[in-house]
Amino acid sequence: MARLNARGLLSLRGAVLPLGALSLWWMVTSLGLVRGPLVVTPVQVVAVPFLDASGRELWAALGTSMARVLAGGLIGGLIGLTAGYLTGLYRLAALGLSPTVHSIRQVALFAWIPLLTAWFGNGEATKLVFTALSAFFPLFLATEQGIRQVPRPLVDVASVLNLTYLTRITKLYLPAALPSIYIGLQIAVLSAWIGTIGAEYAIGNGRGLGSFIASGRDQFRMDIVLAGVITLAAGGVLLNSLATRLSHALSPWTKDLR
Amino acid sequence: MNAHLTHAVVIRDLSRSFKGKTVLDHISLDIPAGQFVALLGESGSGKTTLLRALAGLDDDAESKGHYSRPDNVSVLFQDSRLLPWKTVIDNVKLGLRRPDARAAAEAMLADVGLGDKATAWPSTLSGGQKQRASLARSLLRAPALLLADEPFGALDALTRLRMQALLMRLVEHQRPTIILVTHDVDEALLLADRILVLKDGHIAEDHAVSLAHPRHQHQTELSLLRARLLASLGVEAGNL
């Protein structure tokens, strides 16, 4: 293993607080300082996805939620990207679309769930639509913003060089809007993840990390609930790093600026 | 002037104003094909406005009059305006739909001394190198008219001299009509066939410079014209 240098040590500072909390939890529970049906040790939480019959459902639940967040996120994200592109570039689209979207956005995201279940029922459709909606807003706003901020001097160049419409989109507007779109993507990915889990949790039926946590709660299985919550956080970190990698891979010219 | 000379640029009664403030006031001007015109004028005199009008980039101005010019126009800006997300060579051949665009761009880059920078990102180039790439992008299109707005204005003195020589070498064969906006009287004297001074919205002076190239700053004909141009720009020569 590589020797720890000063920078590596510094980056470990951030781990002090969580590690401290973890040791405290471990000490308090294994020494029997607190007791009760809801008190579980860290070891139990780590073991439950492997050793317990109900706990093992976690993996399938995680897979389902991931598939759901990718499918719903892709649909909502693409619609957000397209709509944001149109309102960012065209006055007419901005006048027709932006006010509506901006006011709908004021509705708290989870307030949509009753409405969506009324429209789409208690099944897969509602969860997908809700996930899509969660990804839509951040990407819509970021794309609209990014396209509006394309520097005028570069637009002049495009017009002087007689670029075709397609070339303008692919070589000027989209790349220029990318930094803003990337920020939107990071937010959208997390928002879609929370949206997926939230919809599963609120609707309760079917497979998924949200329903897994909800059923653990109903059975008073604190170890299952905690394992689910930790997986939820890890899933968020994973999706976030995927979004960052995608952003970097798609914008190699920023390599020296990072 | 010879009546049957073909004019590349014909401007008639061209006026431009912004929010009622007149910047160009009934300008008329004929430029023969292949002529190298330098356009001088104090800051704010409307040089950029005239160039942008000819480039078709002034839809925010109130416009009157008309002009004709070739379809194939290139514009060289003071800042290189390379797309940061395209490599140097992709910038140079941007929008070109010739099948040999890449090879032609490579040759043009070699010509401006950037043969080894083809796949570099613009952010890694120096100011002079960026402007070379921008020049390559403009000339690769073999424009009939080159509009240049203080293209060397932001470069250091040595780099500017090199760029001037490079420009002269490159346009020697293509022979486009050139309108070069500059605030540098010596640049105008060394490069141009004709020097215009823009003042109060119209062409206040129009001088032919017939001296052969290469020229030297200390040639008598140039010294006389320099004093005159500086005076019309509000600088008395010999006061420095």
Ligand SMILES: Nc1ncnc2c1ncn2[C@@H]1O[C@H](COP(=O)(O)OP(=O)(O)O)[C@@H](O)[C@H]1O
């Ligand atoms: N887009 C614009 N909107 C408003 N005023 C402008 C615009 N472009 C130029 N002007 C004004 O027109 C005048 C001439 O500007 P410009 O052509 O840039 O001068 P120069 O290039 O000779 O320095 C200036 O007073 C400037 O403020």
Ligand SMILES: [Mg+2]
């Ligand atoms: Mg100017």
